[in-house]
Amino acid sequence: xxxxTNTYVSEExxxxxxxxxxxxxxxYGMLTVVxxxxxxxxxxxxxxxHPVINAHFLTDICGTHFPQIPGKELCAIYHMQSMPNNYRIxxxxxxxxxxPEVPSLTGLFPSANWMERETYDYYGIQFIGHPNLQRILxxxxxxxxxxRKEFPLEDGSRTDKDDKYFGR
Amino acid sequence: xxxxxxxxxMPAGLEGPGFFATSLEKAIGLARANSIWPLPFATSxxxxxxxxxxGSNYDLARFGSERISFSPRQADLLIVAGTIAKKMGPVLRQxxxxxxxxxxxxxxxxxxxxxxxxxxxxxxxxxxxxxxxDVYVPGCPPRPEQILDGFMQIQxxxxxxxxRRRNSNEYKVMLGSYGIQ
Numbered sequence: 001x002x003x004x005t006n007t008y009v010s011e012e013x014x015x016x017x018x019x020x021x022x023x024x025x026x027x028y029g030m031l032t033v034v035x036x037x038x039x040x041x042x043x044x045x046x047x048x049x050h051p052v053i054n055a056h057f058l059t060d061i062c063g064t065h066f067p068q069i070p071g072k073e074l075c076a077i078y079h080m081q082s083m084p085n086n087y088r089i090x091x092x093x094x095x096x097x098x099x100p101e102v103p104s105l106t107g108l109f110p111s112a113n114w115m116e117r118e119t120y121d122y123y124g125i126q127f128i129g130h131p132n133l134q135r136i137l138x139x140x141x142x143x144x145x146x147x148r149k150e151f152p153l154e155d156g157s158r159t160d161k162d163d164k165y166f167g168r
Numbered sequence: 169x170x171x172x173x174x175x176x177x178m179p180a181g182l183e184g185p186g187f188f189a190t191s192l193e194k195a196i197g198l199a200r201a202n203s204i205w206p207l208p209f210a211t212s213x214x215x216x217x218x219x220x221x222x223g224s225n226y227d228l229a230r231f232g233s234e235r236i237s238f239s240p241r242q243a244d245l246l247i248v249a250g251t252i253a254k255k256m257g258p259v260l261r262q263x264x265x266x267x268x269x270x271x272x273x274x275x276x277x278x279x280x281x282x283x284x285x286x287x288x289x290x291x292x293x294x295x296x297x298x299x300x301x302d303v304y305v306p307g308c309p310p311r312p313e314q315i316l317d318g319f320m321q322i323q324x325x326x327x328x329x330x331x332r333r334r335n336s337n338e339y340k341v342m343l344g345s346y347g348i349q
Binding site for chain 1: 288290291
């Protein structure tokens with residue numbers, strides 16, 4: 001089997017989806033594709049079912065929060081892998097923090113269920129169509145999304161820490 | 169190997185030929201202190217140190233705690249060893265509530281005592297936020313000797329505790345401050 005290259009995959013993606021592919025990049029040799037939110041399901045489905053690329057494994061779903069990019073504060077990131085081809089690809093979907101809605105992949109990959117719940121738990125990204133979008137790791141009573149940058153990492157209830165020993 | 173056998177020290181009392189008299193409190197304290205049934209609530213690395221404490225090298229059984237209880241209903245001492253996430257807090261509290269009086273709690277390690285290095289949104293900053301604690305063992309993780317020392321401190325508390333303590337108003341107020349009863 002011929003080795004699959006980033007050039008081949010990105011060309012195929014542009015040929016199939018055209019304007020829905022916003023940009024491509026290769027940080028550390030891994031093809032990273034920024035995809036229009038509305039087409040993410042079809043891109044993932046196409047990569048999964050493509051006879052040559054065959055990216056049949058959804059490795060991970062995670063998020064990022066960059067408050068300095070207006071209109072693209074939140075990002076859902078998908079990692080896919082083709083085990084027969086030893087090939088990995090990363091997809092990104094930027095969404096505004098005012099309307100953080102991304103279609104759910106649970107229809108394509110049952111494993112997306114918990115990963116999307118985790119991403120929702122930490123970043124508040126709403127996965128439209130998810131069967132059970134609720135917190136998975138944090139306490140149910142938590143009323144914020146802890147990995148968003150506006151929330152402090154440290155717990156406010158700590159009493160034994162004296163600020164003067166931490167230079168503040 | 170030494171053949172010397174140490175037995176628990178006799179409490180203070182009146183002694184004469186054929187009899188020994190002491191207070192009921194002291195006799196019960198002696199019995200309780202040397203037959204504590206611990207319930208290990210081990211969640212992380214401190215739990216590994218506790219396993220060593222139970223094992224033959226350090227041997228918690230020497231202190232009358234051969235019987236590790238994995239049911240809170242038959243346990244006297246709750247040994248909390250390890251990081252307690254906020255999500256685990258209600259579970260820990262439930263375990264404490266299921267224990268019968270008299271009950272004691274020992275907090276093993278920095279995480280259980282104060283949150284330790286995990287000063288973060290997901291970790292309970294010390295188990296004393298949800299249940300009362302009798303003895304804190306510092307260390308990250310503490311060595312088995314330290315855990316044994318903490319255990320011996322508990323034995324001292326048990327030995328000297330007044331039989332009326334658990335009925336006292338002070339005790340009820342203390343529990344009340346944790347929202348228990």
